[in-house]
Amino acid sequence: MTTTTDTRPPSLIRATGFGYFPIALLARLPFAMMVVGVLTLVVSARGDIALGGLNSALTGLGTAVFGPLIGAAADRLGQRRIVLLCGIVNSLALVAMSWVVFSTLPDAVVLAVAFVIGATAPQVSPLSRSRLVGVITRHLPEDRRAKTFNGTMAYESAADEIVFVFGPFLVGLLATTMNPAAPVIGAAVLTLIFVTAFAYHRTGRALTGADGRPERVVQAAASELFHIRVTTVTVGVLGMGLFFGAMLTTLTSFLADRGEPEAAGLIYGVMGIGSAIFALAVAWFSPRFTLRARWLTFAVILVVGSALLPLMDTTGGVALALALAGIGVGPTLVTQYSLGAERSPLGRSATVMTMLGSAVIVGQSASAALVGVLAESAGTAAAMMTPATAAGIVLAAGIVNWFLGKR
Known part of the structure; x- marks a missing residue:
């Protein structure tokens, strides 16, 4: 046998x-x-x-x-x-x-x-x-x-x-x-x-342990969740949430001015599709392209794409700016979640991951509400400046993370 x-x-x-x-x-x-x-x-x-x-x-x-x-x-x-x-x-x-x-x-x-x-x-x-x-x-x-x-x-x-x-x-x-x-x-x-x-x-x-009973959970102190290496990532992810809410609300306002608000989801999808493709591409990046370098690189692309938005006065131009921004979105999020996983205190991985997920939701909800009020009161032109502001927060957190990485 x-x-x-x-x-x-x-x-x-x-x-x-x-x-x-x-x-x-x-x-x-x-x-x-x-x-x-x-x-x-x-x-x-x-x-x-x-x-x-x-x-x-x-x-x-x-x-x-x-x-x-x-x-x-x-x-x-x-x-x-x-x-x-x-x-x-x-x-x-x-x-x-x-x-x-x-x-x-x-x-x-x-x-x-x-x-x-x-x-x-x-x-x-x-x-x-x-x-x-x-x-x-x-x-x-x-x-x-x-x-x-x-x-x-x-x-x-x-x-x-x-x-x-x-x-x-x-x-x-x-x-x-x-x-x-x-x-x-x-x-x-x-x-x-x-x-x-x-x-x-x-x-x-x-x-479970050798006796079949659940293993005793060993966890780092809760204060470790607020270490600067974790909070920097959380602020970066919050910035991404702010960007999502600002971009969708701005896009809706822009298209509503042109009588086609129902197209907002379709145009926004241009950014989402590109973001997903480039997020998957991260798997083929060289290990020499470090996480802190990736954050800075793709945050800059995010800022550039967002900064182009106020310069566009056609739907095609706005879609082009979103497509460029989408190149920065996916890889930045992948990098932030990777850093969050690496820096999770002992026994608190799920806590950190849900903190990051909640940061996206908080940012998205808050910016959607604020940018909506801004668009209503000051017009679409003012609202179109907000995605670049949110992208700037992502980049600023990435700069702080760069120096944390060097240490």
């Missing part, structure tokens, strides 16, 4: 199983549908655009406040039970929204449900990054870790770009072909199916 031994070198896909990646991709889709879905539903059901915007803002606020707490709980208790609990409660909240918004209950109740939807949103994207970093560290030989880590962060950022382009498109498709509640109910169903599958995937198991 002969036995065969698998002599193939270990890889991330073999360590996780191929099924992990489609599950993790689809599990983050409901999150990309929530904010736009809630906005569409509230505006349709209650006929109040301002109320719809406020509900979307509260959904984002709930995620920003509770996202890091969910990450901290996952670090302490393991991802499986936390993700499963969030998925169940979030699905119920989404279904509740589809009923409450058509009821005679006051607007305050609708706003409260929107906040709960955001607060219980399963943090699939940052938790997936945390899982994969752990798998790479535990299962891959040291000489393969750096390249695999680089490619993994590139894939994760590209996956985020894909779902955040496709999610709003799916919301629009369901809302127009079925009814305004369909996107929210669809997000609830997707959450129950794929977030549950993500929770139960073997990569979500808590580590």
